[in-house]
Amino acid sequence: MYGQTLDLSRNNIFFIKSSDFRHLSFLKCLNLSGNTIGQTLNGSEFQPLVELKYLDFSNNRLDLLYSTAFEELRNLEVLDISSNSHYFQSEGITHMLNFTKNLKLLKKLMMNNNDIATSTSRTMESESLRILEFRGNHLDVLWRDGDNRYLQFFKNLLNLEELDISENSLTYLPSEVFDGMPPNLKTLSLVKNGLKSFNWERLQYLKNLETLDLSYNELKTVPDRLYNCSRSLKKLILKYNQIRQLTKYFLQDAFQLRYLDLSSNKIQIIQKTSFPENVLNNLEMLLLHHNRFLCTCDAVWFVWWVNHTEVTIPYLATDVTCLGPGAHRGQSVVSLDLYTCELDLTNLILFSLSLSVALSLMVITTANHLYFWDVWYSYHFCKAKIRGYRRLTSLDSCYDAFVVYDTKDPAVTEWVLDELVANLEDPREKHFNLCLEERDWLPGQPVLENLSQSIQLSKKTVFVMTNKYAKTENFKIAFYLSHQRLMDEKVDVIILIFLEKPLQKSKFLQLRKRLCKSSVLEWPTNPQAQPYFWQCLKNALATDNHGTYSQVFKETV
Numbered sequence: 356m357y358g359q360t361l362d363l364s365r366n367n368i369f370f371i372k373s374s375d376f377r378h379l380s381f382l383k384c385l386n387l388s389g390n391t392i393g394q395t396l397n398g399s400e401f402q403p404l405v406e407l408k409y410l411d412f413s414n415n416r417l418d419l420l421y422s423t424a425f426e427e428l429r430n431l432e433v434l435d436i437s438s439n440s441h442y443f444q445s446e447g448i449t450h451m452l453n454f455t456k457n458l459k460l461l462k463k464l465m466m467n468n469n470d471i472a473t474s475t476s477r478t479m480e481s482e483s484l485r486i487l488e489f490r491g492n493h494l495d496v497l498w499r500d501g502d503n504r505y506l507q508f509f510k511n512l513l514n515l516e517e518l519d520i521s522e523n524s525l526t527y528l529p530s531e532v533f534d535g536m537p538p539n540l541k542t543l544s545l546v547k548n549g550l551k552s553f554n555w556e557r558l559q560y561l562k563n564l565e566t567l568d569l570s571y572n573e574l575k576t577v578p579d580r581l582y583n584c585s586r587s588l589k590k591l592i593l594k595y596n597q598i599r600q601l602t603k604y605f606l607q608d609a610f611q612l613r614y615l616d617l618s619s620n621k622i623q624i625i626q627k628t629s630f631p632e633n634v635l636n637n638l639e640m641l642l643l644h645h646n647r648f649l650c651t652c653d654a655v656w657f658v659w660w661v662n663h664t665e666v667t668i669p670y671l672a673t674d675v676t677c678l679g680p681g682a683h684r685g686q687s688v689v690s691l692d693l694y695t696c697e698l699d700l701t702n703l704i705l706f707s708l709s710l711s712v713a714l715s716l717m718v719i720t721t722a723n724h725l726y727f728w729d730v731w732y733s734y735h736f737c738k739a740k741i742r743g744y745r746r747l748t749s750l751d752s753c754y755d756a757f758v759v760y761d762t763k764d765p766a767v768t769e770w771v772l773d774e775l776v777a778n779l780e781d782p783r784e785k786h787f788n789l790c791l792e793e794r795d796w797l798p799g800q801p802v803l804e805n806l807s808q809s810i811q812l813s814k815k816t817v818f819v820m821t822n823k824y825a826k827t828e829n830f831k832i833a834f835y836l837s838h839q840r841l842m843d844e845k846v847d848v849i850i851l852i853f854l855e856k857p858l859q860k861s862k863f864l865q866l867r868k869r870l871c872k873s874s875v876l877e878w879p880t881n882p883q884a885q886p887y888f889w890q891c892l893k894n895a896l897a898t899d900n901h902g903t904y905s906q907v908f909k910e911t912v
Contacts (some may be wrong), residue, residue, distance in 0.1 A: 357408045358383030358431075365389040366413070375684040384409040385573040391416060393441065398423035398457075399427035413465070419450050422476070426457035428710045437467040437488070447870045447904075449475045455512075456480035464488070472496040477504055478511045494523040498532060507535035514539055521546035521568075528611040542566040549573055557629070558585040571617070573597050582608040590614040594642065598622055602630040609634050609719035618642040623649045623678070638666045639788040644674035650691050658691050680899045741818045753812040754790040756850070756896055759817035760834045762792055770854065770878075771819060778889050779896075786898055803832070810836050810848070820857065827894055847900035852892070853877045873903045 361382055364438065368390040376382075377432050380403050394400075394586070417424075417439040425434065442448050453476035455461060461483050468491035479487075487509070497505040506529060509518060515537040525548040533554070537541075541563055550569065555578035558564065564587055574596040578584050581591070589611055598620040606612065606629060615638060622643075635641070648654065656811035661671060668675065672690075676685040683691065706760075722730075756776065761767045779787040790813055796805040810816055816837040824830050842844050851874065857864055868875050873895050879888055 359552070360384035360386070362386040363390070368392055370394055371400050371782055373399055376401060379403055380405050381464065382407055384411075386411040388413040388417065388435070394418065395420045396424040397421045398426040400427075400843055401425070402427045404428060405430065407431055412438040413439070415439050418442045418448075419452065419454060420448075422451040422454045423457065424451070424454045426454070428458065429462055432460055433463045435465040436459060437465045437469065437491075438468040440468065443472070445468050447866065452476050453478065453480050459483055462486065463668075467491050473787045474505065474508070478508055480511040481515070482513050484515050487512065487515055488519045489523070490519055492520075492523050494520055495525050497531050498525070500529070503531065506531045506684060509537055510535045512537045512579065515816045517542040518545075519540040519544040519546075521548065525546055526551055527547070527555075529556060530554050530557050530902060533560040536561055539563055541845050542568075545567040545572070547571040551575075554586040555581075558588070561585065561587075563587055566592075568592040569596070570594040570761050571596075575599065577602055577605050580604045580607055581612070582606075586611065588638075592616040593620070594618045596620050601625060603628050605629040606634045607631055607855045610637055611851060613638060616640075619645040622655050624651075626653075627659045630660070631659075635664065635666060641666050642671040646675070647678040648676070648688055649679060650686070650688065652676035654688075654691075658688055661689055672877055694771045743816070753788075754795075754809070755813070756815040756817045757788040757790040757809040757813035758817050758818075758819065759792075759830070761821060761824040761829075763890040764821065764824070767819060767821060767824070767854065768774045768793075775817075775819070779893070787893070806833055810840065811848070814848065816848045817852060817896075820851055821855050822857075847871065847874075849900070850874045850892075850895050851876065871900050871904055873898075874900055 359382055362378065364386045365388075367840055368387065369392065371387070371392060371394070378501040382404055387408055388411045393414075395418040398421065401410075401567050404427075408430055408432060410425075410428065410433070412659065413435045414437070417436055419442075425431065443450065443611060450471070450473060452471070452474045455464065455526055458481070461481060464484055467488050467489040469488075470491070470493060472493035474497070489596070497508060498748070516539060518537065518540055522895060523546050525545065527550065528545075528643075531575065535555075540561055543561070543564060543566070546568055547570075550572040551574070553569065553574055554721050557568075559681065564585055567585075567588060567590070570592050571594070572784055574593065575598060577593070577598060579602045582587070590613060592614075594616045595618075600622065601617075603626065606615075610633070612634065623646075625648075648657075656710055657900070661668065661675070663834060675688045677688060677691065756779075758771060760771050776791070790809050792805075793810075810833070817832070818834065820830075820832070834849075851864075851867070853876070857877070864875070873891070876891055878897070
């Protein structure tokens with residue numbers, strides 16, 4: 356499509372540099388997908404590719420630490436960085452999503468399936484971008500209730516026409532989001548988000564919107580009057596929702612609408628007022644298949660209309676069928692003969708009402724006798740499932756800290772008992788209450804149970820580290836249980852004390868030092884520095900780790 360292409364996909368490439376592309380300035384398309392490139396791009400890696408228009412960087416491990424990423428690609432028009440979730444799933448990592456401001460010719464950007472839930476930059480910026488695919492991320496976190504920082508995340512994409520934010524777990528959209536949409540937006544896709552409601556009135560802020568896709572959600576209603584919500588909308592897709600009925604004046608005055616998809620819902624009746632003929636005559640496509648139409652006398656107008664309209668209705672003869680009643684079940688609406696409507700309606704209504712009441716009483720009585728306790732149990736079981744497990748919180752902990760150390764190392768044990776305990780549990784000053792394995796654990800109780808209780812009943816967990824102990828299973832189990840409190844309770848309880856020089860290649864240790872430096876301590880070799888060490892340890896035990904997080908790397912959502 357663009358010209359000369361180089362395909363380097365699926366080659367186990369770990370690192371790229373500008374010299375790799377020397378003498379390839381003629382390239383128009385480059386495919387680097389399916390590799391394991393995990394470096395931080397700073398705007399120099401693709402310098403020789405001055406003519407590149409299409410870059411596929413999907414299925415890698417891109418780290419967007421710098422806003423200068425890809426800026427050397429001055430002629431780039433299409434960029435695919437989908438499925439680069441590795442660093443976006445890590446906490447405390449900087450993500451500069453405003454790198455687009457440097458790509459002056461970029462027209463299409465694909466950022467799908469990246470699990471993006473945080474961004475250092477509050478907005479994306481571009482004057483050239485026309486299409487943005489942002490599927491499979493976590494706008495539900497960025498736009499969570501009470502957090503207004505990212506409500507205008509897309510607003511500075513001044514010429515964006517198509518925005519796909521499907522599969523972002525958005526059960527609802529904050530009303531301010533519509534005001535923060537790009538001013539020239541024409542197509543908005545919200546597929547597979549689990550939307551339970553939609554603020555139709557806020558569509559007035561999207562004055563150029565022509566296509567709205569809300570398929571595969573959990574919507575149960577349509578707007579009272581579509582024309583009052585949007586006067587520019589030409590295509591509305593509502594398939595695979597839970598819509599049971601259309602509002603009385605749903606399409607009144609919506610003369611601009613050309614395409615309407617209501618398939619795979621639970622619609623039973625379509626009234627004449629919901630579908631004015633002067634509006635329907637302007638439609639080019641109407642999809643109604645896989646609904647639950649009730650072919651009663653209320654459907655007379657609808658049956659007549661589908662037999663006389665010139666609007667294209669796919670699957671009309673095969674899949675636009677009746678759910679009931681009786682003999683009409685499974686019959687095509689287009690071939691329906693509603694002969695029962697010639698009967699006396701009063702008698703029919705009275706008979707149906709009497710029969711319904713009698714059957715209902717029988718069913719309710721029988722069900723109450725046979726299944727009352729089953730229903731009661733199911734209700735409370737489901738209620739507990741929905742609300743989830745909640746830990747009972749206590750304002751008091753038994754210990755200020757649980758000390759984890761290598762009990763098999765005599766030197767470490769001696770240091771803990773003679774130095775650590777002596778300084779922290781000194782009765783002459785405000786002391787700390789420590790939990791020690793050899794002193795405070797219950798004899799005869801399983802090790803794992805003792806370990807779990809000690810961590811849960813302590814405000815902090817102090818790890819006395821040696822390089823040998825860091826490789827043991829006992830340390831890994833204790834560290835996992837402590838880290839689990841951060842996952843479950845959002846409480847950071849870990850403090851690391853190194854008696855030996857720590858391993859410098861540990862990525863976790865490097866990240867820990869940058870995120871919460873006060874929780875990583877080293878035992879000084881100079882005796883004069885030991886009082887300062889003890890004061891730092893006491894400060895760490897007395898303060899909340901979250902309060903000492905670095906402002907640069909503090910999580911933003």
